[in-house]
Amino acid sequence: MMKPTGNDEYAGNWIADAMRDHQAPLVRYVARLVGNDLDRAQDVVQDAFLRLCQQPEGDVRGHVVEWLYTVCRNRAVDVVRKEGRMRSFAEGEVEQVRAGEDRPGRALEVEETRAAVLELIDQLPTNQQEVIRLKFQSGFSYKEISRITKLSVSNVGYLIHMAVKQLRADMAAQQP
Amino acid sequence: MSESKMSPDDPRLSAYAFGELSPEEAAEVAAAIKDNPALAAEVDAIRALGGELESALAAETLPATEPVNLAEPIEFPLGRRTVKRFPYFLVSGLAAAGFAVLVVVQSPDSPLVGTQEVAVAPAAQPMEMVTYDPHAPSSDRLADRSSESAEIEVSFSEVPAATDNLATPVPPPLSSATGPMVGSGKPPAGAKRMAVAPSAELTAASGRMMSLAAVEAADRGGGEGYATQEAHGWQQVSHQPLSTFGVDVDSASYANVRRFLNNGSLPPVDAVKIEELVNAFPYDYAAPEAHQDAPLRANLEVASAPWAPEHRLVRIGLKAREMTVAERSPANLVFLLDVSGSMNAPQKLPLVKDAMRLLVSQLKDEDRVAIVTYAGQSGLALPSTPVRESRKITAALAALSPSGSTHGSRGIHLAYDVAKANFVVGGINRVILCTDGDFNIGTTGLGELERLIEAKAESGVFLTALGFGSGNYQDDTLELLANHGNGAHGYIDSAREARRLLVEQVNGTLATVAQDVKIQVEFNPLQVASYRLIGYNNRRLAAEEFNDDSIDAGEIGAGHTVTALYEVIPTGAEMPNPGATIDALRYQAVPDNPPSGQHAHEMLTVKVRAQPPGGGRSALHPFPLVDGGASFAGATADFKFAAAVAGFGLKLRARPAAEQITYAQVETWGRAGIVNDPGGYRSEFLDLVHQARSLTEN
Structure with a gap:
């Protein structure tokens, strides 16, 4: 299991590393928040990485993963709110995860x-x-x-x- | 203390099992389970389950993801500055698929004027355009702030929309792949934004507008919503002899505070509305005399304030005319039920159904009930049906299941239409809305919703807004609806609360006996130096609004009681903050007509103004009060209990800089106030005080 501790050391291309490790889990997390819409989740996560690019590394170093989850969640909530997609995130999920x-x-x-x-x-x-x-x-x-x-x-x-x-x-x- | 009798329901047990406690807390739990094999087994079982969850969740399939190409930061010549790490993937991806890209970068402190366009990489059709503000800060400065506020808003919208927004000519994309617009949002003026015109492909993938900004909005909306309440302080009688407010019979805040405390956390300050805590309890006030034909009667009492014995506490207790079931006019009710996916939780839709069944059981045969749902499709689940055929109603309730998204405004339209179609002249016409409040209001904003409800209220149909659930409960939305819809709002956290609101107080919940009820208190400067109204922070009115019948205020149902408390500093007593006194006015002639001998001994006069239900001219009811000098110990039990609840609210709202009130004191006062406690509500209050006390002492 990935362990997003507070001590991740991303040397060099830290954003690429964060993406490699966390993009898919983030998409999975966000998908559940936005009514199992994988495409929407991909967008939310991409945007989060886009924003990460604008963060001075020093500001997020040590809690990159928490930062990503927080930003993704805020955005997912925003999307859900804007679109009124208040579908339970459990719907139709069972089939998907038991593949x-x-x-x-x-x-x-x-x-x-x-x-x-x-x-x-x-x-x-x-x-x-x-x-x-x-x-x-x-x-x-x-x-x-x-x-x-x-x-x-x-x-x-x-x-x-x-x-x-x-x-x-x-x-x-x-x-x- | 509590270690020895730690219950298996204590969340600290699982926190301990998962290593989440601080060393001190962990030691406490360890001590508690040492001599208790059952608890020890519990911890082992919890830990084992944690392992199972971990392995099951680790094996869960991960979605496939498109790699995001951030590897090659590209540089745009922005004046002498450069933007690094630009999300090239987005541009390149879109360009490959073939569309117009429009990028605006604007600094937060410069308005969207004087923008220029720069064509970037116009190698392929269609062209890409970058518009930027030459004064835009460098990426580094941008980044400095970006943790605080959203820096860039991306909206996917149709090309023409983007053109409108940016007033920049963009050739329409030539590619036939350009899809139809799927919901375009107009970004707020002045916001920095990056508008990207999508292809059909991307449109299908991303659907509607997506905002990258509004992170603050999301932060606010991520949890539950409460409007900020400004607490009002002391007023000097010499400058403000009048205090005016609209009554509030709601008790939603109490149920909500109870939920927080029972879940083991102190409620957010803005969730604590002191007047709603005080009004959550029944008080034994005298009702208006039958022959008087007055809808309300004020029961005034004054004694020492328990938290400041040199201050006086004045209790205004309004009691509305009682009404028996037989007396109550026939009712035409429309249940407007939120059945969206967000209601799919045990404390939501199932509780809503139970609550509505309870309500139906209290109705008379000739009353009528209709059910309107709102979700993906708003619909009439049950046309208006007489309660005589209650089986039809319960069957319709049972058939509801959570599905789809919420479309609140359409549901509201339909519910009011049904209510109007079955309007009972002289009867009770009411929409009963049950929701977690977190609804999409269609294309409208809150302001528009407010106007919609106001317009609907003019039809004579009243509204009761009942909140359910937690997590995304939007208290402020519901209160706004109730206030603008001539209604009341309640929060139902349990079957017990449903019973209290919908069975014990059913007549009050349904039948309004007075509307737009306002209170104005005039203080006598000979007796009173300063005063403060406790609670009612968002109900204050200007003095001149008291006599203005167009100013909306609260409704009171049959048999309801409303309590308001003033803390009063008598003349001659020390001021709470001597530095904050106001100097004597130089130009305003001191009135040389001090209250004549006839009224000089009065402390204050409470004036109550109320309109008959359905509207009409308001009537004025004055009630003068003379302070008999009672001590707190000599006050009535109702007075003591209301004081305890108010003290509790002051304490909860005052943290961390606590008022000079302790939870132990609140318990003592509250206990003195329990003499007659049908339903056990007052005892329950003491449990809550105890809970708050243990939370703060930990």
Whole structure:
């Protein structure tokens, strides 16, 4: 898993490096915020990199990744607001993310469990989904998530706790 | 203290499991779970789940991305300056597909005048144009600010639109690939912008206008929206003997504050409206005498302010005429329900449905209900149906499911049309809007929405705006709607709150007994030196607006109570801030007609002005008050409780520079105010105070 810590050292072409590492995850994150519109998400992310180009390196060094997520999120919210695309970001997502091919034996089992987990995540309230993904997919700390989403740290903690509780209950219910 | 009885619901447990706590907090949790195997198992299970989530999410497919070519910064000759790291990919990509590109770079501090055009790389048809301001700052200076404000706005719009905006002749693209315009937005005048005319291909991909600017707007809108409330301070009676405001029976702020506190955080200051906290509780005020035919009665009480015993606290308690279900006029209701995707959360649409079912259960057989939804397509989910056929109504409610995007203004039009089509003369005609407030208002802005609602309100149809959910809850939008739509707004965070608003106070919620209710207090300078109105920050009126019936104010429903509190400094007492006093006026002759003996002993007079429902000339009701010198201990329970709630609000709004009020004091005053607590609302308040206290002490 990519670890966007506060200590990324982008020597030389730091923007290209940031893009290589984070463009696709950002698109995935933004897509969920803008009603699963991948094309729109690509645009939002491209624009964020475009803006990154204008940042003096010293200003963003050390928190490039957090900066990118924050800018992308702000813009996604803006897009959604302007267009009234208040579609839940879970809609139609399940099929998309479970695109793994059949594999034999153990691999299949693991694949199935993962797919089931993803499906359960998709059933959470959207604000819980977002913080869960920021925490466990993007690897941000509560503090970083708080800055990205503008929620308080304790609110982030509460949402994650509620989501974890719900997921545990759901998974227990799925046990045969 | 709380460590020993930490509950499995404590969010600190998962924060601990994921290593998110500070060393001190972690030590506390570690101590709590040491002797508690159940909690320890809980932490292990949470941690295990975290691992599962990580691996499941890591395996999730990543979308394919087009590489963005930022590698070759190109330089434009901008006077003696250069722009580095220009997003060449955008230009080159578009040029390859064949269209016109128009770029305007403008400094934030120079207006969009005197721009020049420079043709860049006009090798291929169509041509690309760069317009720039010769005084534009260098990229470095641009970049310096760009973390604060958006520097460049990119809008994808049709070429002619771009031409209009920039007053720059651009040859239309020759390529037949140019697609139709899909929504073009006019960038704000003076904004720096870069307009790119898209091809069909790009149009399909990017769809509508996309703003790169408005980052501030997005920042503001990223969370929940609250209008800033300016707290008003002390007024000197010698200069401001009149205090005027419009009443507010809303209690939305209380439910919202409760949600924040229960979720473990202090509410944002602007989410705390003290008058709405105070008005969230029922008070046992005397109703107008039946024979008086007055819609309202003022119950005045004065005692020491608990937080400043040398000050007096004046309570104005308005009580509206009661109305039994049988007395209530027949109702014609239209539920306007937001079923957009954003409502897809347990505390939203499902709660809306429960709330509306509750409301229907309170209606009379001859009342009528229609359901209008708004989302991708606004529609009539149920034509106006008598409550006698309540099964039809509940079936229609059950069939609603969240889908599509929101189109608020079309829904509003439809709902009012349905309400007007079924108008009951002399009855209750009301649109009940349920939403998280975060709706797209079509092509209109908030100002336009305001005018739309105002125009609709003239039809005699009232509005109740009920807010649901969190995360993107827009309190200010709902309050604006309610204020301009002759209505009330409430916030429903739970089935319990739904029950309070829609069952216990159903007559008040539906039947208005007085509208545009205003209060003006005149203070007697012989008795009072200074005063301040607690709360009502966005309800203040100018003195001359009191008698002006065209000035809108709050509506009061049957049986509703409204409470307002003034803190008063008697003459002779020390001023809170002696440095801030106003000198005696030199030219304004001191009135040499001090209040005649007849009124000299009065402290103040409360004047209430109200119009009958549906409008008409307002009637004036004066209520003078004489201070009997009561201590706080000698005040009524209602007075003590209202004072406690106000003190709580002052405390919540005052952080971090706290007023000299502690949560412990608030608890003491509140406890003294609980004598009769049907529904347990006052006890619940004490729990909230306790919660706020534990949050600030941590």
